[in-house]
Amino acid sequence: MTGNNFSSKMETMDKKGYTPLEIVGKREWREDFFSLFFHSPLLTSSLRSGHFLMVRDPDAPTLLSRPFSMGRLFHDEGVFELFFQVVGKGTESMARKRVGDTLSVLGPLGNPFPLEKPGRILLIAGGRGISPFLSALPVLAESKRDYSLLYGAKTARTLLFRPFLADFPVSYRTDDGSFGQRGLVVDGLSQEVDLVFACGPEKMLERVALFYKDLPTEVYLSLEERMGCGTGICYGCARKVRTDRGVEMVRVCEEGPVFEASRVVWDE
């Protein structure tokens, strides 16, 4: 992390509830992955794995806000991380930011993973889907849970955070075999767990759901739906989900982003 002189700033909201936060650190990873660090004791202490934040660039007012999970939480310094991959205009603009610049942030939003449920836990992360588990791992370790992380990426170059992850039980997979076992994350799934929490590409989530479909394991997936407002107003994030009344369009930002796998309806 750079610029780790975390000066204390007043956290003041604008009319829409967004708080402008100064970037206090930046890390450029490889292959279009970046981390930005923000000083906010309030958010750092209230964010839970699976929550998300809407992020707006005050210098690009024409761009919609974008949703992001938080990455690592540095409780002693009151600092949280956003870890993201550049895929379009919003993330390109975020990647150009420097230490000292400001982004506006709204959150915590959504419902987090139910980490407190009893049983053996398997966390499954595909690519940038590692984000929410960077804060879950220390929580599970601290509470002495029986847990492990299965983390996969295309190649060793994009299998990030390995020094941080060295403190936790992690098995790695890469598509090309350049680190860990060769193959997809979904080829390494275990039946010997009671709870599964997964985040990653839609296809990976669908295959995780299918694998555990007829098993007693409870499976929770964080869905990466496109979002406009993040607060239930625009319906931009609506998708088909099973409810008590049948299949309905529900707002992922309000009812999710974490859903029980059995509720998710996959596209044909």
Ligand SMILES: Cc1cc2nc3c(=O)[nH]c(=O)nc-3n(C[C@H](O)[C@H](O)[C@H](O)COP(=O)(O)OP(=O)(O)OC[C@H]3O[C@@H](n4cnc5c(N)ncnc54)[C@H](O)[C@@H]3O)c2cc1C
């Ligand atoms: C709850 C939640 C948490 C997220 N956490 C993270 C995170 O921690 N790190 C991270 O890198 N990204 C995360 N994302 C995804 C992130 O929001 C998008 O990558 C971002 O909004 C893209 O904005 P953009 O302006 O750069 O791209 P755009 O210009 O809006 O889109 C560029 C391309 O990406 C596709 N795209 C954009 N958003 C999505 C999406 N949500 N799902 C599938 N395809 C999409 C578009 O169809 C288009 O092809 C999260 C999304 C959600 C809903």
Ligand code: FES
């Ligand atoms: S993003 Fe607007 S309703 Fe969910």
